[in-house]
Amino acid sequence: MAHATENNDQTKPKILIPEKVSPDGLTLLQKTLDVHERRGLSPEQLLEIIPDYEALIVRSETKVNAQLLQAAKKLKVVARAGVGVDNVDVKEATRLGIIVVNSPSGNINAAAEHTIACESTLVELFLAESLIRKQ
Numbered sequence: 001m002a003h004a005t006e007n008n009d010q011t012k013p014k015i016l017i018p019e020k021v022s023p024d025g026l027t028l029l030q031k032t033l034d035v036h037e038r039r040g041l042s043p044e045q046l047l048e049i050i051p052d053y054e055a056l057i058v059r060s061e062t063k064v065n066a067q068l069l070q071a072a073k074k075l076k077v078v079a080r081a082g083v084g085v086d087n088v089d090v091k092e093a094t095r096l097g098i099i100v101v102n103s104p105s106g107n108i109n110a111a112a113e114h115t116i117a118c119e120s121t122l123v124e125l126f127l128a129e130s131l132i133r134k135q
Helices: 002-011 023-030 043-052 066-071 090-095 108-134
Strands: 014-017 034-037 055-058 077-080 099-102
Touching (some): 023 034
């Protein structure tokens, strides 16, 4: 039985994730893909291992430049977990037939929570200043 699972893993597309992503997202991906989390890779290490992968999921830390894309012989997709694709050479990816996608709504909850926290702090500062002026 273990052998069948092993063969099944070999037919799943290999996905490289060199940065921290949501554990919930990882769980979903691992159901159908061969996911490899490899945090802390240097650009040289990433360049060395990228030829083995069909997809790359990054956030903002990893720079997906022309050199990396050209080395990624099997790469079909670069997915940016977050807003924008400024860390991906989209022109080179397009030239090589690699699809580039992003998830612009991925951090909406975090942004909303941050906004509420900032507003709360401003209200507290305003109230504190009002109290000080009354004294």
